[in-house]
Amino acid sequence: MPTTAAAGQAKPVASKPVAIIMGSQSDWATMRHAAQTLETLGVGYEALIISAHRTPDRLYDFARTAKAKGYQLVIAGAGGAAHLPGMAAALTPLPVFGVPVESKALAGVDSLHSIVQMPAGIPVGTLAIGRPGAVNAALLAAAVLALHDEGLAARLDRYRAAQTAAIAEHPSNDEA
Numbered sequence: 001m002p003t004t005a006a007a008g009q010a011k012p013v014a015s016k017p018v019a020i021i022m023g024s025q026s027d028w029a030t031m032r033h034a035a036q037t038l039e040t041l042g043v044g045y046e047a048l049i050i051s052a053h054r055t056p057d058r059l060y061d062f063a064r065t066a067k068a069k070g071y072q073l074v075i076a077g078a079g080g081a082a083h084l085p086g087m088a089a090a091l092t093p094l095p096v097f098g099v100p101v102e103s104k105a106l107a108g109v110d111s112l113h114s115i116v117q118m119p120a121g122i123p124v125g126t127l128a129i130g131r132p133g134a135v136n137a138a139l140l141a142a143a144v145l146a147l148h149d150e151g152l153a154a155r156l157d158r159y160r161a162a163q164t165a166a167i168a169e170h171p172s173n174d175e176a
């Protein structure tokens with residue numbers, strides 16, 4: 001992780017406002033779509049593997065220090081008994097967006113229910129299962145950051161305009 005020399009301790013530079021955390025290496029196939037979307041928009045991020053169950057101390061350390069380290073938003077992806085987003089939200093005042101990873105056993109419905117059914121008082125902004133959720137978590141994070149970043153707001157506008165322009169008016173037989 002890049003550090004600020006003056007601080008003398010591990011601290012993300014201000015150019016990395018988003019932390020993308022995930023419960024396992026196996027989640028990266030999904031969460032890399034969040035990372036790629038942030039890269040497209042020129043938003044800095046740090047990607048970290050943090051398991052609520054296998055590395056609880058790592059979760060606690062991350063979430064307790066995330067704001068002080070300069071992160072502004074957390075995108076948390078997990079599958080199955082997906083407690084990572086909710087526990088991160090319980091431990092940090094930062095906004096947390098949850099991405100349900102598509103599990104093999106239950107196609108991500110278990111992940112979705114684990115993340116979305118938070119008790120009143122500790123919110124997790126829950127996205128769709130799988131890649132759409134990962135992409136949209138990044139877009140949502142960018143939209144929040146763009147409230148105070150005109151350059152990012154302009155890049156987000158261009159992203160949407162390009163997306164609109166790419167949609168054909170008539171269907172083609174060339175694609176399934």
Ligand code: RP5
Nearest residue numbers: 023024026027078079080101
């Ligand atoms: C969860 O268990 C992870 O978020 C992952 O989606 C799921 C399976 O993890 P692995 O067994 O592939 O490491 O904690």
